[in-house]
Amino acid sequence: MAMRWGRRGTLRRRLWRWRRSPLRRTSDLIEAWLLLVAWGAGVLGGATAGTVAAVAADQGFEEDRSSRRQVVAVLLERAGESAPTHADVTTNAGATVRWTTPDGRTRTGRAAVPAHTPVGTHVRLWTSSRGDLVSQPPGRSDAVLRSSLTGAGVAMAAGGAVWGSARAVRALLDRHRTRQWALEWERADTQRGGASA
Numbered sequence: 001m002a003m004r005w006g007r008r009g010t011l012r013r014r015l016w017r018w019r020r021s022p023l024r025r026t027s028d029l030i031e032a033w034l035l036l037v038a039w040g041a042g043v044l045g046g047a048t049a050g051t052v053a054a055v056a057a058d059q060g061f062e063e064d065r066s067s068r069r070q071v072v073a074v075l076l077e078r079a080g081e082s083a084p085t086h087a088d089v090t091t092n093a094g095a096t097v098r099w100t101t102p103d104g105r106t107r108t109g110r111a112a113v114p115a116h117t118p119v120g121t122h123v124r125l126w127t128s129s130r131g132d133l134v135s136q137p138p139g140r141s142d143a144v145l146r147s148s149l150t151g152a153g154v155a156m157a158a159g160g161a162v163w164g165s166a167r168a169v170r171a172l173l174d175r176h177r178t179r180q181w182a183l184e185w186e187r188a189d190t191q192r193g194g195a196s197a
Helices: 002-014 026-068 140-191
Strands: 069-075 092-100 106-114 122-127
Touching: 026 140, 092 122, 106 122
Parallel strands: none
Antiparallel strands: 069 092, 069 122, 092 106
């Protein structure tokens, strides 16, 4: 029973700005509405912005994937061995390759292929719709992860912007209330015969 009253008391303390009281100031009611709007805008606006961003990012990844094609290229020189970088733990090397574009033109260029691959080997590479060599597009699961992270980041940024704006307005309200409080004390002190500053 004590637990129930404690929860009700906490709720009553949190909702004091909404109750009629001679001690409630206009700025208290403004702050109550500000908090309500900020919570709604932060949660709903952040979720909406995050969803829109995730969908847009997913569409972008899908367009990127659909614009790239995998082609078979012929290795024109033996791929030498290069030291792997920190991002590339496989032993790939640059070599000259020849491939055919979608419009039938033959092109040559440098691409990363497995080291020590002999001349004449067929390797699979990715090209753009114009036939330029490009990197492999992200897989479906990778694209979903990236778009989800983009959506989550945008949702947090939107919610953070709303929260920051609400905090700034609350700080202004607090400053206004502090000035009012000082003026009331000065008035009370003057009415009792004290010297005003």
